[in-house]
Amino acid sequence: MTVxxxxxxxxxxxxxxxxxxARRLSGGGCVYLEGDLGAGKTTLVRGMxxxxxxxxxxxxxxxxxxxxxxxxxxHIYHFDLYRLGDPEELELIGxxxxxxxxxLCLLEWPxxxxxxxxxxxxxxxxxxxxxxxxxxxxxxxxxx
Numbered sequence: 433m434t435v436x437x438x439x440x441x442x443x444x445x446x447x448x449x450x451x452x453x454a455r456r457l458s459g460g461g462c463v464y465l466e467g468d469l470g471a472g473k474t475t476l477v478r479g480m481x482x483x484x485x486x487x488x489x490x491x492x493x494x495x496x497x498x499x500x501x502x503x504x505x506x507h508i509y510h511f512d513l514y515r516l517g518d519p520e521e522l523e524l525i526g527x528x529x530x531x532x533x534x535x536l537c538l539l540e541w542p543x544x545x546x547x548x549x550x551x552x553x554x555x556x557x558x559x560x561x562x563x564x565x566x567x568x569x570x571x572x573x574x575x576x
Contacts, residue, residue, distance in 0.1 A: 433570070433571060433573070433574070434571040434573075434574050435568065436571075437566065437568055438566070439564065439566055440472070440564050441563070441564040442563075442564055443475055446472050446565060447476075447479035447482065448479065449476065449479060449567060450479020450480040450481075450483055451479050451480065453480055453483070454481070454482075454484045455483060457480075457553075457554070458506060458536070460506065460532075460533055460534050462539070462549070462550050462551070463537065463539065463553065463555075463556060465538060465541075465556050465558070466541075466555060466557045466558070467557055467558035468560070470560075471558040471559060471560060472565045474491070474492040474540070476556065477490060477510050477538050477540075478490040481501060481508065484504060484506065485503050486501060486503055490510075492510075492512050493512045494512045494514055497511060497513065497515075497516070497525065498510065498512075507530075507532070507534060507536070508535070508536045510540075511530075511540065511542075511545075511549075512540040512541060513539060513542065513544040513545050519544065519546055519548040520548070522545055522548045522549070527545075527548060531549070552572060553573070554571050555569075556569055556570075
């Protein structure tokens with residue numbers, strides 16, 4: 433397990449971190465994105481998607497639960513589980529089909545899917561830090 437702390441003084445730094453992480457995760461995986469409302473989770477996802485070549489808009493799938501992307505042969509699924517009432521609701525949308533070895537799943541509010549979503553390869557915790565943010569990256573394996 434490897435833990436990294438990254439200072440993010442502004443939005444550009446958050447986008448750059450996302451792009452850097454996207455290159456490391458381009459083969460797939462499961463990423464938990466944790467932090468309060470407004471902590472920068474969707475901004476980080478935007479950076480990841482841009483790092484993989486996405487040029488369009490990136491919005492939080494708060495009402496749709498999942499937003500799919502396909503970039504460079506990688507299936508990317510951006511989940512926002514904030515409005516989920518019960519983890520079992522995920523079974524109704526066939527959530528297990530999204531978590532394959534060749535997909536990258538990015539989950540905001542993963543604790544709301546407890547017992548249904550798989551364990552993460554990486555947990556990113558974002559917190560407000562002055563005018564910027566601080567990211568804690570907790571890799572489930574040695575990421576060095």
